[in-house]
Amino acid sequence: MNVIETDGLGKRYRQTWALRDCRLTVPAGHVAALVGHNGAGKTTLLRILAGVVTPTAGTATVLGFTPGSQQARDAVSAIDQTVPLYRHLRVRDQLAAARELNDQWDTDLAVQRLSSLNLMTSGKVGKLSGGQQAQLALTLALARRPRLLLLDEPLASLDPLARQEVLGWLMTCVAEDGLSVVFSSHVIAELERVATYLVVLSQGRVQVAATVDSLLDSHLALTGPAADAGQLAGQVPVITAQRTGRQAQVLARTDTAPPGWAARPVTMEELVLGYLRESAARVLPRLEAAR
Amino acid sequence: MVTDKPDNFDDEVSPIAFYLDRGLGVPTYLQLVHQVDYALRLGFLRAGDQLPRIKDVTRSLAVNPDTVMKAYRELELRGIAAGRPGVGTFITQAPAVVGLKQMAALQKKLTTWLAEAAEAGVDELGMKALFTAALRDFSGGGAASRLPGRAEARREGGAA
Amino acid sequence: MTARAIKAINVPRMARVTWYKHRASVLGIPGMFLLAAALLFIDGVLQRHWISSHHFTYCLAYADHSTSSRCLTENAPYTLGIFAEFVNYWRTEGTVVAVFLLAAAAGLFAGVPWVAREFDGGGFRFTWTQSVSPRRWLLGTFGPLTLLAAATAAICGVAAHWWFQVAQFRLDGGTTPWGWESLEMTPLSMVSWTLLAMALALLLGVTIRRVLPAMITFAVIFGGCLVLAQTWLSTFLFSVGDIPLRVNYVNPEYPSGSYVAQTWFARPGGPKLNPMTVYAQLPNVPQPQQVRWLTQHHLTEWIAYQPHSHLVWLALARNGILVAIAALAVLASVWWLRKHPAE
Numbered sequence: 176m177n178v179i180e181t182d183g184l185g186k187r188y189r190q191t192w193a194l195r196d197c198r199l200t201v202p203a204g205h206v207a208a209l210v211g212h213n214g215a216g217k218t219t220l221l222r223i224l225a226g227v228v229t230p231t232a233g234t235a236t237v238l239g240f241t242p243g244s245q246q247a248r249d250a251v252s253a254i255d256q257t258v259p260l261y262r263h264l265r266v267r268d269q270l271a272a273a274r275e276l277n278d279q280w281d282t283d284l285a286v287q288r289l290s291s292l293n294l295m296t297s298g299k300v301g302k303l304s305g306g307q308q309a310q311l312a313l314t315l316a317l318a319r320r321p322r323l324l325l326l327d328e329p330l331a332s333l334d335p336l337a338r339q340e341v342l343g344w345l346m347t348c349v350a351e352d353g354l355s356v357v358f359s360s361h362v363i364a365e366l367e368r369v370a371t372y373l374v375v376l377s378q379g380r381v382q383v384a385a386t387v388d389s390l391l392d393s394h395l396a397l398t399g400p401a402a403d404a405g406q407l408a409g410q411v412p413v414i415t416a417q418r419t420g421r422q423a424q425v426l427a428r429t430d431t432a433p434p435g436w437a438a439r440p441v442t443m444e445e446l447v448l449g450y451l452r453e454s455a456a457r458v459l460p461r462l463e464a465a466r
Numbered sequence: 467m468v469t470d471k472p473d474n475f476d477d478e479v480s481p482i483a484f485y486l487d488r489g490l491g492v493p494t495y496l497q498l499v500h501q502v503d504y505a506l507r508l509g510f511l512r513a514g515d516q517l518p519r520i521k522d523v524t525r526s527l528a529v530n531p532d533t534v535m536k537a538y539r540e541l542e543l544r545g546i547a548a549g550r551p552g553v554g555t556f557i558t559q560a561p562a563v564v565g566l567k568q569m570a571a572l573q574k575k576l577t578t579w580l581a582e583a584a585e586a587g588v589d590e591l592g593m594k595a596l597f598t599a600a601l602r603d604f605s606g607g608g609a610a611s612r613l614p615g616r617a618e619a620r621r622e623g624g625a626a
Numbered sequence: 627m628t629a630r631a632i633k634a635i636n637v638p639r640m641a642r643v644t645w646y647k648h649r650a651s652v653l654g655i656p657g658m659f660l661l662a663a664a665l666l667f668i669d670g671v672l673q674r675h676w677i678s679s680h681h682f683t684y685c686l687a688y689a690d691h692s693t694s695s696r697c698l699t700e701n702a703p704y705t706l707g708i709f710a711e712f713v714n715y716w717r718t719e720g721t722v723v724a725v726f727l728l729a730a731a732a733g734l735f736a737g738v739p740w741v742a743r744e745f746d747g748g749g750f751r752f753t754w755t756q757s758v759s760p761r762r763w764l765l766g767t768f769g770p771l772t773l774l775a776a777a778t779a780a781i782c783g784v785a786a787h788w789w790f791q792v793a794q795f796r797l798d799g800g801t802t803p804w805g806w807e808s809l810e811m812t813p814l815s816m817v818s819w820t821l822l823a824m825a826l827a828l829l830l831g832v833t834i835r836r837v838l839p840a841m842i843t844f845a846v847i848f849g850g851c852l853v854l855a856q857t858w859l860s861t862f863l864f865s866v867g868d869i870p871l872r873v874n875y876v877n878p879e880y881p882s883g884s885y886v887a888q889t890w891f892a893r894p895g896g897p898k899l900n901p902m903t904v905y906a907q908l909p910n911v912p913q914p915q916q917v918r919w920l921t922q923h924h925l926t927e928w929i930a931y932q933p934h935s936h937l938v939w940l941a942l943a944r945n946g947i948l949v950a951i952a953a954l955a956v957l958a959s960v961w962w963l964r965k966h967p968a969e
Contacts, residue, residue: 259752276756342528350531
């Protein structure tokens, strides 16, 4: 069962296409990371899936339902990057309002989480720090007991310790409740630990969409003589290549090292950075001299 | 579920707790496997001990539960651990450990080699580089482990 | 750690959300109407006290058809003059206008921002991702607010009507029951205008979705409605079902308290003639000779009037039209929201 399916999905704002011809199939039970340059279309995609933006072209389904439909709203929680909350309310009123607005609500979870975070329920939401607001939003999102969680840079405003703790809590929900998560992130270091599915967007189009395991299995970091770097493109699909004097470092989509090249497995970080650099990701690379 | 401080979790069921070294470049699940191995060799873990619960590890380390499951499966494949459904994962046997006398003899040989290298003018970093390269070649890691058909070697994990 | 499933989202739950989220509006709008009612009550008491302490009485002659002149006592002009010193014209007229505009204030300062800000401020990205459907949320929270506004507007209208019974004597020459002040200082009118204001606020908030442009548009449209109602709508309505009557100069027959909707001249069997053209042709002589001139030219003057008994129905019709427009605006809002739920 796929948690997300999109086909030819596109969104145009006036003259620019924020998202174009987007085709994705994310299976259930994954923690999917959405990566891309600023303006690549991550927020637009997440907002369409959440049901707060209507696509201009194509279709999308979440858990098999149309985004914005009743069933989708019941089963999917989404936190926008603006962390929308009723900022002029007190925390306890925000909590009460969220409870009234939802069919399923786990009061114990919400109350315990807030007290463990030392969030004063009498304070105003708007007076909380950015990180505390993000924590509150996450609490509200998970108290709804969703099957799918959509997060747009949710941890950006959290300090490192809070970040660690929140990720840990999220992973526990994944482990215990079978929650599927799609989150956009700039912090690549977290991806290898947390993500099992990777989507890379570039200029509104999907560049990479695969499980992390299959990506790590199918790519190699090759080291070899710079002189041979040009020929390499003909032998294996090269993603990026960097020349330093006599040596070249190449990221290639292959599981076999070609003769004359030393290979080692790639890390997630190298893989993601490689694809981000090479937005076309064609078989013929643009060899770039190291700066 | 009551929220505890993460430190307390693993102590309840398992003698060890996991940690992550993000800068290492080694896949997370392998790090966990190596830590179990290391703990066994040093005697922190014995046959019959329970490994940390998956949900405790995911909470304290903020890793995907799949990763922990992968590590435990790897341990099962190596014959070190076995899962008991509904209870947890337990150490079945310690790996064959080299005897103390052999260890001492090996260390003496190594010291001799280090003295030779020092005399040849190799500094500490050079010694480490020599040793790492030799180890890599010896364990069949790197490119060789990725060749198709060497599935077993691949499961040993390519050295980073 | 199991989740509790709550029973279907319903109006009481939405009303609670309104209380949490819009406490200012929930307290402010009724507060505004009730404060106005209290002030009108106090002013009315003061005016009635003045009258009774000066041993005057007041009566609305046209209502009981008994006398043809209004009475404040025997010395009508003199007492009216003293009364005028007690109660200022502009204050009376100003109070009437202010009370009349309360509905507009409710719609403009509470109604429009309430809806528009949900879009403008991005709050809809939270609300639209909860289980409640946008439509049910909108109607379920805005509805109770509107009902509360209408209820307190009715109370204010009762106070205004009571206050106006005396205060109207201070308006120039008194006022007719057909004048706009009399029409608007009633509970029915105040409720109707409040419903229209809130419905228009809902529609503009849902379509325009930005606070300032929506407020400006509301001010323009609602202001236009206010003006249009007093000028065109009243004139149009009051000529519906009017009774034609031939003018008898000796003994004017139409009852007091009536509203003259039209006047015209006609020859027997001929078409209606614009009175202005006839007046232009009339010779500049005393009135009895003018009448003879008209008879010589076979011209009869006609009027069409509305008896006082029709006023209730016409007022009901007028307010009914406002409420009908409000209902249409609400339906249009719901339809628009369904068509354009998101960005």
